[in-house]
Amino acid sequence: YRHPGPDNEWPQYSQDSPQYYIFNTDTNGLGRGPRSRECAFWNEFFPKLSESPGTDVDCSGGILGMKMASSTNPLIVKFLLFVISSFVQIAL
Known part of the structure:
Protein backbone atom coordinates (compact mmCIF):
# COMPACT_ATOMS: atom_id res chain seq x y z
CA TYR A 1 0.00 0.00 0.00
CA ARG A 35 -13.81 27.39 -0.08
CA SER A 36 -10.87 29.32 1.38
CA ARG A 37 -11.94 32.48 -0.44
CA GLU A 38 -15.52 32.13 0.80
CA CYS A 39 -14.35 31.52 4.38
CA ALA A 40 -11.83 34.37 4.44
CA PHE A 41 -14.42 36.83 5.74
CA TRP A 42 -15.20 34.62 8.75
CA ASN A 43 -11.66 33.42 9.41
CA GLU A 44 -9.74 36.67 8.95
CA PHE A 45 -11.94 39.76 8.92
CA PHE A 46 -14.90 38.93 11.20
CA PRO A 47 -12.82 38.21 14.33
CA LYS A 48 -11.37 41.71 14.03
CA LEU A 49 -14.86 43.20 13.69
CA SER A 50 -16.17 41.39 16.74
CA GLU A 51 -13.48 42.89 18.99
CA SER A 52 -15.06 45.71 20.97
CA PRO A 53 -13.09 48.97 21.04
CA GLY A 54 -14.53 49.78 24.49
CA THR A 55 -15.28 53.40 23.58
CA ASP A 56 -17.64 55.24 21.30
CA VAL A 57 -16.80 54.66 17.67
CA ASP A 58 -17.06 57.74 15.49
CA CYS A 59 -18.76 56.85 12.25
CA SER A 60 -19.25 60.46 11.16
CA GLY A 61 -17.61 59.74 7.83
CA GLY A 62 -20.23 57.11 7.08
CA ILE A 63 -23.37 57.43 5.01
CA LEU A 64 -25.64 58.35 7.91
CA GLY A 65 -23.05 60.24 9.96
CA MET A 66 -23.88 58.59 13.28
CA LYS A 67 -22.05 57.28 16.32
CA MET A 68 -22.25 53.74 17.62
CA ALA A 69 -21.95 53.52 21.39
CA SER A 70 -19.79 50.81 22.91
CA SER A 71 -22.92 49.64 24.74
CA THR A 72 -24.54 48.63 21.44
CA ASN A 73 -25.71 45.04 21.67
CA PRO A 74 -22.98 42.90 20.03
CA LEU A 75 -25.59 40.36 18.89
CA ILE A 76 -27.27 43.02 16.78
CA VAL A 77 -23.93 44.01 15.27
CA LYS A 78 -23.08 40.36 14.51
CA PHE A 79 -26.52 39.82 12.96
CA LEU A 80 -26.08 42.84 10.71
CA LEU A 81 -22.62 41.65 9.70
CA PHE A 82 -24.08 38.23 8.90
CA VAL A 83 -26.73 39.80 6.65
CA ILE A 84 -24.13 41.95 4.91
CA SER A 85 -21.80 38.99 4.39
CA SER A 86 -24.68 36.99 2.88
CA PHE A 87 -25.13 39.67 0.24
CA VAL A 88 -21.38 39.75 -0.38
CA GLN A 89 -21.33 35.97 -0.99
CA ILE A 90 -24.28 36.25 -3.38
CA ALA A 91 -22.45 38.96 -5.33
CA LEU A 92 -19.34 36.79 -5.66
Missing part, protein backbone atom coordinates in the same frame (compact mmCIF):
# COMPACT_ATOMS: atom_id res chain seq x y z
CA ARG A 2 1.36 3.39 -0.97
CA HIS A 3 0.13 6.91 -0.27
CA PRO A 4 -1.21 8.65 -3.41
CA GLY A 5 0.49 12.05 -3.18
CA PRO A 6 3.68 13.41 -4.72
CA ASP A 7 6.68 11.42 -3.52
CA ASN A 8 4.10 8.87 -2.28
CA GLU A 9 3.12 11.02 0.71
CA TRP A 10 -0.22 12.37 1.84
CA PRO A 11 -0.26 16.16 2.12
CA GLN A 12 -0.55 17.42 5.68
CA TYR A 13 -3.65 19.62 6.02
CA SER A 14 -3.33 22.73 8.18
CA GLN A 15 -4.68 26.27 8.26
CA ASP A 16 -1.40 27.57 6.83
CA SER A 17 -1.25 24.88 4.15
CA PRO A 18 -4.79 23.70 3.38
CA GLN A 19 -3.91 20.99 0.85
CA TYR A 20 -5.87 17.83 0.24
CA TYR A 21 -5.67 14.93 -2.19
CA ILE A 22 -8.26 14.81 -4.99
CA PHE A 23 -9.86 11.40 -5.49
CA ASN A 24 -11.66 11.73 -8.80
CA THR A 25 -12.12 9.57 -11.89
CA ASP A 26 -11.35 12.52 -14.18
CA THR A 27 -8.27 13.85 -12.41
CA ASN A 28 -6.08 13.24 -9.42
CA GLY A 29 -3.58 15.33 -7.54
CA LEU A 30 -3.55 17.98 -4.87
CA GLY A 31 -6.21 20.60 -4.23
CA ARG A 32 -5.87 23.66 -2.07
CA GLY A 33 -8.19 25.06 0.59
CA PRO A 34 -11.76 24.19 -0.27
Whole structure:
Protein backbone atom coordinates (compact mmCIF):
# COMPACT_ATOMS: atom_id res chain seq x y z
CA TYR A 1 0.00 0.00 0.00
CA ARG A 2 1.36 3.39 -0.97
CA HIS A 3 0.13 6.91 -0.27
CA PRO A 4 -1.21 8.65 -3.41
CA GLY A 5 0.49 12.05 -3.18
CA PRO A 6 3.68 13.41 -4.72
CA ASP A 7 6.68 11.42 -3.52
CA ASN A 8 4.10 8.87 -2.28
CA GLU A 9 3.12 11.02 0.71
CA TRP A 10 -0.22 12.37 1.84
CA PRO A 11 -0.26 16.16 2.12
CA GLN A 12 -0.55 17.42 5.68
CA TYR A 13 -3.65 19.62 6.02
CA SER A 14 -3.33 22.73 8.18
CA GLN A 15 -4.68 26.27 8.26
CA ASP A 16 -1.40 27.57 6.83
CA SER A 17 -1.25 24.88 4.15
CA PRO A 18 -4.79 23.70 3.38
CA GLN A 19 -3.91 20.99 0.85
CA TYR A 20 -5.87 17.83 0.24
CA TYR A 21 -5.67 14.93 -2.19
CA ILE A 22 -8.26 14.81 -4.99
CA PHE A 23 -9.86 11.40 -5.49
CA ASN A 24 -11.66 11.73 -8.80
CA THR A 25 -12.12 9.57 -11.89
CA ASP A 26 -11.35 12.52 -14.18
CA THR A 27 -8.27 13.85 -12.41
CA ASN A 28 -6.08 13.24 -9.42
CA GLY A 29 -3.58 15.33 -7.54
CA LEU A 30 -3.55 17.98 -4.87
CA GLY A 31 -6.21 20.60 -4.23
CA ARG A 32 -5.87 23.66 -2.07
CA GLY A 33 -8.19 25.06 0.59
CA PRO A 34 -11.76 24.19 -0.27
CA ARG A 35 -13.81 27.39 -0.08
CA SER A 36 -10.87 29.32 1.38
CA ARG A 37 -11.94 32.48 -0.44
CA GLU A 38 -15.52 32.13 0.80
CA CYS A 39 -14.35 31.52 4.38
CA ALA A 40 -11.83 34.37 4.44
CA PHE A 41 -14.42 36.83 5.74
CA TRP A 42 -15.20 34.62 8.75
CA ASN A 43 -11.66 33.42 9.41
CA GLU A 44 -9.74 36.67 8.95
CA PHE A 45 -11.94 39.76 8.92
CA PHE A 46 -14.90 38.93 11.20
CA PRO A 47 -12.82 38.21 14.33
CA LYS A 48 -11.37 41.71 14.03
CA LEU A 49 -14.86 43.20 13.69
CA SER A 50 -16.17 41.39 16.74
CA GLU A 51 -13.48 42.89 18.99
CA SER A 52 -15.06 45.71 20.97
CA PRO A 53 -13.09 48.97 21.04
CA GLY A 54 -14.53 49.78 24.49
CA THR A 55 -15.28 53.40 23.58
CA ASP A 56 -17.64 55.24 21.30
CA VAL A 57 -16.80 54.66 17.67
CA ASP A 58 -17.06 57.74 15.49
CA CYS A 59 -18.76 56.85 12.25
CA SER A 60 -19.25 60.46 11.16
CA GLY A 61 -17.61 59.74 7.83
CA GLY A 62 -20.23 57.11 7.08
CA ILE A 63 -23.37 57.43 5.01
CA LEU A 64 -25.64 58.35 7.91
CA GLY A 65 -23.05 60.24 9.96
CA MET A 66 -23.88 58.59 13.28
CA LYS A 67 -22.05 57.28 16.32
CA MET A 68 -22.25 53.74 17.62
CA ALA A 69 -21.95 53.52 21.39
CA SER A 70 -19.79 50.81 22.91
CA SER A 71 -22.92 49.64 24.74
CA THR A 72 -24.54 48.63 21.44
CA ASN A 73 -25.71 45.04 21.67
CA PRO A 74 -22.98 42.90 20.03
CA LEU A 75 -25.59 40.36 18.89
CA ILE A 76 -27.27 43.02 16.78
CA VAL A 77 -23.93 44.01 15.27
CA LYS A 78 -23.08 40.36 14.51
CA PHE A 79 -26.52 39.82 12.96
CA LEU A 80 -26.08 42.84 10.71
CA LEU A 81 -22.62 41.65 9.70
CA PHE A 82 -24.08 38.23 8.90
CA VAL A 83 -26.73 39.80 6.65
CA ILE A 84 -24.13 41.95 4.91
CA SER A 85 -21.80 38.99 4.39
CA SER A 86 -24.68 36.99 2.88
CA PHE A 87 -25.13 39.67 0.24
CA VAL A 88 -21.38 39.75 -0.38
CA GLN A 89 -21.33 35.97 -0.99
CA ILE A 90 -24.28 36.25 -3.38
CA ALA A 91 -22.45 38.96 -5.33
CA LEU A 92 -19.34 36.79 -5.66
